Amino acid sequence: MARLRGTGIAAVNYPTGMNLGGDPSQALIHATTSGSFVVSLSATDLGQGLRTVIGQIAAETLGVEFGEIVIDTADTDTGPHDMGTFASRATHRVGNAVIAAATEARQALLEVAAEELEAAVADLEGDGHGNLMVMGVPARSVRIADIASMAQFKYGRTIAGRGAYMKPKSPVDPETGAMDPDSTEAHACTVAEVEVDTETGEVTVLSIRSAYEVGRQVNPTLVQGQIAGGAWMGMSHALYETTAPYYPAVDHSPRDFSEYLMPGPLEMPEVESVVIEVPSSDGPYGVKGIGEMTANSPIPAIANAIYHATGVRFDDLPITPEKILRGLDAKRSGPS
């Protein structure tokens, strides 16, 4: 029995946003009497943590604590339009819309605070933790929570903001394909290590190690979550998953999770990663989308590692043990 080891790499880019643009997101923000801020959206949290990162962006722009933000999504009676959560667009698009709405709300806040502090709006600054003050005079300071309350009961004003973000739709030249298909590009490079059992054709993935460049991490823990989950899905696509096991034949299409193969906890190697940040020009605080791409580079990295281990190329996904065994057989019996 031989067990062959190999290492493979892959480097990829991934575009942020619906590829031709024209995909708006909007946000409305208003302050409550106690100084919390309700961010109304119709964006969807698929589990990636949209509510959390959008709350962070709103808190950052408003200059309040994260705990003061309430994300209200998704209800078409209360939330303004959003194109949807796909195309690695949500943090970028919704984030930009929320920054716009928060900026407008903050302006309203500053106007009330200026009146209360008897100062000019231009002379006010925030500490990022829920307080506004006259620049250079910390003693003349007021809590945003108090301003929010006063706006309601003393001044009869709204503290609210509207925000929208849309990259205008790009036409495609049908002859040349000239187009503007992205907002920004994130990047990844994965190194995978595998071991191949030459008698069964089984592949054991020993490690998946990646570097990601994602512009700006709003929440590093959630970014790590995407990377770990994506590494698993990439490995799953590379070695296991198919709804047509003998494509293009249509037979034996799976109908449950015992037939639809995906690696389980016993198959998973440790996933290691490093993230670098080079802010994008148009993302909120420099964000680039990372939602989709984390499954991508592991696939060719694993395929290349299998080649490195066996000397046989497998260009059809998924790379099943049977395909590997047949490939190894052909190599043994074929012309050298």
Added chain:
Amino acid sequence: MASTIVAFELGGREVEVMVKPMTTLQSALRDQLGFTATKEGCRQGGCGSCTVLVNGEPMLSCLLPVEDVAGQRVTTLESLTPAQGLHPLQQAFLDTNAFQCGYCTPGMLMVAKALLDHKPTPDRADITQALTGNICRCTGYGPIVRAIGVAAQAMRSSEEGQAR
């Protein structure tokens, strides 16, 4: 097709449901009792998201006629959550980001609870073996395996603290 009344213990209290024949425990919990922490991911016994404990043992509520648990002790995620705060397993899942969409999380937690009840100091192999019936499409399992280890450690430390 007359309905019958089935009584069982749910999270320490007696409950009764009136069910048509072959109603699953999953359906009785979710549709009649409003205990929706027990999820419905496949109803084929393949995903583990409906895992509950019957007399302390993990079982799949989608494969159990509720009549089969008459008089038995059923535990769901609802009864794992203490009145104040979180169970150490829940806290560890939260702290280590051991979920994304959260749909598999109740099943994962129930299996983890059963594991730690049986084996308070599991090694990595014990944890991964225990989870092989539960599918997660988001996390890649690593964070879940880590969370259970963290919870076991926390529970031991807390017991040692109490012993002192």
Added chain:
Amino acid sequence: MTVRSYFLPRSMPEAFGLLETHGPELLVMAGGTVAMPLMNDGISLPGAVMGLRRAGLDALEVAGGTLRIGATATLTQLLAQPAVPMLREAARNTASWSIRNMGTVGGNLFTPPPGGDVAVALLALDAGVTMAGPRGERVLPLAGFFTGFLTNQLAADELLVEIQVPIRSDPTVFIKFGRKHANTPAVVTVAVRLRWDGAVVADARIALGAVGPHPIRALDAERLLVGTSLEADAIAAAAAAAAQGCEPFTDGIATEWYRRRMTGLFVSRALEQLAQGAEGEGR
């Protein structure tokens, strides 16, 4: 048809009474791990179902050199018993923890391939099955129980009540090879039991799963081993015979070709383990 009646008999006489009353229309269910998914998906729509979980058939005991396994003893019970190590190994390699808490040993005999891993071990262990019905009880060797894909010797008015496994100290190996390491259908399951006479194999059982319409014996391979000392060429010959003699099928997990190839490989790996074990014990 929407299930009109679900019966949960509390004793065997009650179960037989229900079977007699309702006849073959009554779907008999043990752990439900195979039947329930089909009902949930509307593929199977029986009018009446009898569940055996409370019928008192789940005893598991050693008596007179035999492990007697009630038909509804769970795979978890099987995993816990110390008498027959190969059955522990088979249970450990079947499904997941929750399923093992529900699935039964008897039910495993009715699970279509590529399922039915425990049945493969039972076959290698010369297990017998007891069926009971209006004409009384009868015992068959498991080897004679299966008659085809999803067919067997059980009459419509009978229930499988017990499985008997002779307790022997013979060396055994159980290997389930699937596309994953746990909770996955078999590409092939191999269960081998040998009886040594000094340095020579006196008797051999090789049972295979997922490479036939039901768990099968590799009879040619068994014969080839008798009288050998598991030398490399003897192992190779037996593995080749097992691969040639099996009847694999193609499904979404593996092709016929791959299953046959893996049958040879894992019979060979199982025998190599036994040969090494024999060396270790100084044979």
Added chain:
Amino acid sequence: MSSDLNVVGHSVQRSDGIGHVTGRTQYTADRSFPGMLHLKMVRSPLHHALIKGIDLSAAERVPGFVRALTARDVPHNRYTILGLIGVEPEEEFVLAEDRVRFKGEAIIAIVAETETAALEAVSKVQLDLEELPAVFDVEEALEPGAPIVTHWGNNTFMFEGHPCRRVRLGDVEQAFQRADYIVEGVYNTSPIEQAPLETTGCIAVPEANGRYTVYTNTQALYFSLDNAAIILQVPGSRLHFVGGTVGGGFGGKVDVIVEPIATLAAMKTNRPVRFTYSRAEEMQVSSTRSAWRIFIKDGVTRDGRIIARKVTSYADSGAYSRQTPYALTKHAANAAGPYAIPNVSIDAYCVYTNRQPTSAMRGFGVTMASFALEVQMDKIAEKVGVDPWTIRFINAYHNGDMKPHRKLVEDATLIETMQSAATLVGHDLPDDLRAMTSAPRDAGHDGGRD
């Protein structure tokens, strides 16, 4: 860098975390309403067939049967979700009319008091179908005489007059002549199911004010509402969609499959109606990631520079294209990879077959391009005789380079990302690669481009 801000860049605890670990988070199917009905579909058992007749009489006798919906009941029986953003043609039906084009295509919706009754009634519907020849391979589908899946006479989606999405930069054929090596590859991938743990589903509830509230796990709330309004031919104001909490999407919940028909059933019965996919439907009926067949031909110089890349891709769209044409455009925009290649030709075909339709999935049009391209890069490295790292550094794009679709590169960090990966795994990069950056190539120097 993240520390220069107060909240952004910090790993605050997820705001929905407590709900997830206590099971209190409410997903679509966790809701239930008094009098709620259940909807199940009668689906085609054949891959391609004419519908000659439907007999509902036995189904109607099933206890608990409430009603059936057929194509005639659907006000605008066209399912063209990208019509909202101007993509044509209208090709798919909400419920099949006279023909089914894939196994599992929806024909009749059955609404019943219980899920079991609905399933039983579905099993009792008699379909009279006349089987037609079917095609399952993208290249076979393009051959003369192949069974035609669409209603317009060939099996390709038309992109503004072309049977494929084209990208052209420079002159690949001429560059192939000058190349020292030609490296060719063919890559195949299988269809893949998104497999979110929560299956696609919704509950449509009639409200006292004449509106309908639809609780749904769609990934795109307004997109679903707007499409449902078109299919139901009602003003959008009659519909109220509630969602936002989804048990995994991965692209599988961007189709607007369940909401229109569940809402129609609620309208017809004046009762809440739940329509949730079974796991088997999710796998065998719902849209998958397309299978791809990708041909790559590269012209490479002796020193490892790719001077020409020709890509011909076929996405197996299945019987209907849904979001797949958009994936083809995204694919075409990315099919040369993150590399600076002066001569590029890309033809990306969206091909119809009698397979389960395809639509969005994580990595939409790019995942499989990345697979093909990155394996191809290794083949080029081997041919040229350099290591897999070096070939990628030699060809990596820089800011200011022109992509094949003629947009200038702005946010390139491929080089820096590869350098970080090398450090992570302890791979020793030669000094010249270690020193490279994605900065624009020197003015007056073409950066090695041909």
